[in-house]
Amino acid sequence: MIPTSSQDEGPKDVPAEELLSIGQVSERTGVARSALHFYEEVGLIASLRTAGNQRRYPRHLLRRISLITVGKQLGIALSDIKRALAPVPMDRLPSEEDWIRATAQWKLVLEARRRAIEELENRLMGCIGCGCLSMQACSLLNPADQLSRQGSGARRLDAED
Template sequence: MHHTHDEVGIPPAGRPDPSETLTIGDVTRRTGVSASALHFYERKGLISSVRTSSNQRAYPRHMLRRISLILVAKRLGIPLADVARVFSRLPTEHAPTHEDWQRVSRAWKRQLEERRRQIESLERELTGCIGCGCLSMRACLLLNPDDALQARGPGPVRVQRQ
């Protein structure tokens, strides 16, 4: 439902009405996200919509910020499950307050710091492993005699430590 500036309660020109809802077409134009992706994000609980009197989806304006953050997270390689965990701390029925965003931003910062530590650890491991130059299993046997790392589980256990 779009409002006109003649209606009572409309903010001054240049400031969007936070209670305004946007059609799916408006949101796809504003964000570049396809309608099918919006539906997917909604099924995953990342965003929410309301139904108009004509049973069409309408998105609260504050969902634009969520969608933008989803796009940034995807670009950074952050799994949608992590985004959903962070977003679960935000209200969907009204625009999040500054305090809501601060709380979520601190949680996300901790997650990003942990990811950074994991990436730096992976980089050190790869440099040590690939950078040794031996290209033989003998050196690996020196680093992992009698396959002792097997007891710690499957896969690259040094890289996967948490």
């Protein structure tokens, strides 16, 4: 057992074989040390500290870090990844039920992204199909050039519009 300290109510004594240094985590996950520091800063992961103030990560966080990497590769915002992983504890080995709750949240995030992409595709196909080739004159997406009042640049990319 290695005595550790944590800012939250995490375990105080953790078996040494269950703790990994930041270098070991970086090597095993392919995530840069600086990214691990950032993930910890924004609350995506948590480390324990040894008596010498060195970071140690519980082995079970490897799966969480891998899911963060996958989410990033899919273009999912870190805030959405954090929300999706909220049901998964960081201070203990997650149970099957913890992962089932997280899966349900991931599904909501992915469904929202799918709807946004489909809406963007529909708008784009409508614009290409019209043939006018003009955002100023497009009667479908920008009747009477209404968007010009909002300033220059893209105005139709957000699903909330």
